Amino acid sequence: MKFSKNSYWIQSGIYTTLQKFAIIFFNFGGFYFLVRTYSKTEFGIYALFTTIFYLIETARAGLIRNSQVKFLASEPEEEHPFINTASLVMNVVFTLATSVIIVAIASYLTDIWKAPNLDLMLYYSLLTSFALIPSTQFEFIQHARGDFKGVFIATIARYGTIFLFILISYLVDYKYSLVTLVNIQTIAALIGSLVSYLAVRKALQFSASLSKEWFNKIFHYGKYTFGTNVSAMVNKNIDQAMLGSMISTASVATYTAALRISTLIEAPTLSVATIVFPQSAKRMQSEGPAAVKYLYEKSVGILIAIMLPAMIFVLVFPKFIIQVIAGDNYLDTVPILQVTIIYSFFVPYARQFGTVLDSIGKPKVNFYFVIFGACLTALFNYLYISRFGLIGAVYGTLTTYAIVFTLNQIILKRLMDIRTVNTFIYARNFYIDLFNIAVTKMKLGGLQINIKN
Template structure:
């Protein structure tokens, strides 16, 4: 019974998170498919830079709040939950206010650096989105800590689908989209998602009426400060190439690189989904079973992710010219060689993502932070040198090299901490296909042929 319950959790949670990530990438990609055709290269480049800034802002708050809240809620007694949620909400409020002040102060500076005057109004309106998304982050983290994912999937689906629906309708009726319109729609989508999310989590989201506990403030912030640094450094590592292209070359160059990145994101769905499922489970297993279970979780999750990702990487690599022309049109032919390089470091991403997930879950957030920070610094330096010497392709090569460096360091640390074997991840990669066939495909074929299972 216990084994069946575990299988049910993994299957249900995995399916929900794959669907969530798939819907996110689908709506984001479908919206991009339209925007890249209706916006000029300059406007699309500005939108890319705007999204880079706002994504980092969300990571600042999410990094300090989300993982810490999930970890302590999933591993603490129920009577402590209200105190933990109260302390987390207090920290979230302080971070939100601080971030809004910084955003309002630095928006004019960013618009000058990137030669994008309209960026100011976009960032000012985004303040409303940021306020609503803060509440949404809290609600989703509480639900994830309780090993439930229905509400997370539905609220994210609503947020993404409503935004995409606006883009699609305006495209079909021939309405000229302005960038600021998109931010106002983001505001409405975030507000709607918050209302729905609260309905799912209201029974578990309980605020303590007593004074915010200093103990929990210290624990959450102590854990979250490194998770925050990791999230921000990781995002900077993933967006610094686009931001530097926008500053050193032009917003249009940033937009061309963003197209390759967006296509690459299509095959990153399994890794995102598996990481969300693994994190609360690894926190519990470390308490109950020790390092051996964590080692298995890492190797198995990486091998499974690679098995799911590899076919997509091969397809996109060999048919990249057709994919780029179909998705972005003839004016973005310069994205084809960029895609070839970004696909190569796609094979390293599962190792890095699960490295952070596992180490965070066992309390080694400082180690994760230092590794990601070091990789980001390497990426920053290489981008500056390579972009100056090679141009747009330099950003792709710089990110590839920095990912290889981060991968090597992470494997050394994992081997020392929990005895992870790189070879085992490859074994699980090749075992996945026959196991999947035996467990899921073969029974279906037998039933269709009228044979007993």
């Protein structure tokens, strides 16, 4: 039984990590070819469109996924059809509501950002949103069942389809509009839905009627996650939105190039947060705050140790990295990249702060902090962009990160006696352990050679 349980966690961890890195790979690969296909102005428009689209999808996941997964995993099987139907109805209602909002604001956003055809892109993206209804429902059910392999394959099918279209079009020099690219995303969503259905079809259970009780339970459980996710996305992307309205879409393209590179370096924080959350929640109940303190300090320390070499490399060779990844047309990104890499240092602390607060039953505190951060980002970006132009966006975001980091550490110190200095000690120990492992392996390798001789 123990072996089976361990195998489950190992397999789940592998597929979850593979899924996250597959999304990063396909998105980054698409970025690599898109910046060589479109002008800066066009790519800036696409970046703004993507910001809006993923804001909606993040909100959908926050409202529904955690609720459905929790209830399907904890409630008796006879309740599952009612849970699935309530979740599906909420998914449809959410998509209809966001569609109405998009139709209402599409023309306004097109004008304020001076982004030709953005309204058409947003209108066509509504088809993608509806195509994602079955895909997300099937994915949530698979999460509850622990079938992460099916989710991984569906992710490959969806994101791989978009990437292949971009890659092949680039190789054969096929010119396509941004609206066409949006339509390809709809096709990819349908393909992903089909693959998800094939993986979960035997487990699909729906009731013939809607349970208001389950509808309300799912809504009330998910509303804080919904609010946190939306606020976090706004906080993360408000600088791009303000650049688009205060300067130009071309400046958004320049800024986005730096963010894409920073995202690669921050990638390990995604997987570690996924692993730490269930562990910290479990150990909080069984061992108390001291165990959560240890998990936070050690996980952040390891993340800093993993990210630091890449951060130093980017700081020393920013021009080389920009030329390789985005091309000479984006060399004005160099000073922006150097600042975004500096505030990447704060990301592990911020991400694990939210993970710890959620795991100890304080999601409201995390929610309020995210909103506070979004307000600070908007304020500092407006002031700094007005004064310094494009580079002001990164200065504004860096200022916000520094302030929020300081407040986060004060709160964690009061709640669980978490000490920032310990994260650096764990980071140092990580390097020492790696060195000792390498020396041991070299000695064993030399011993084996001597024995053979």
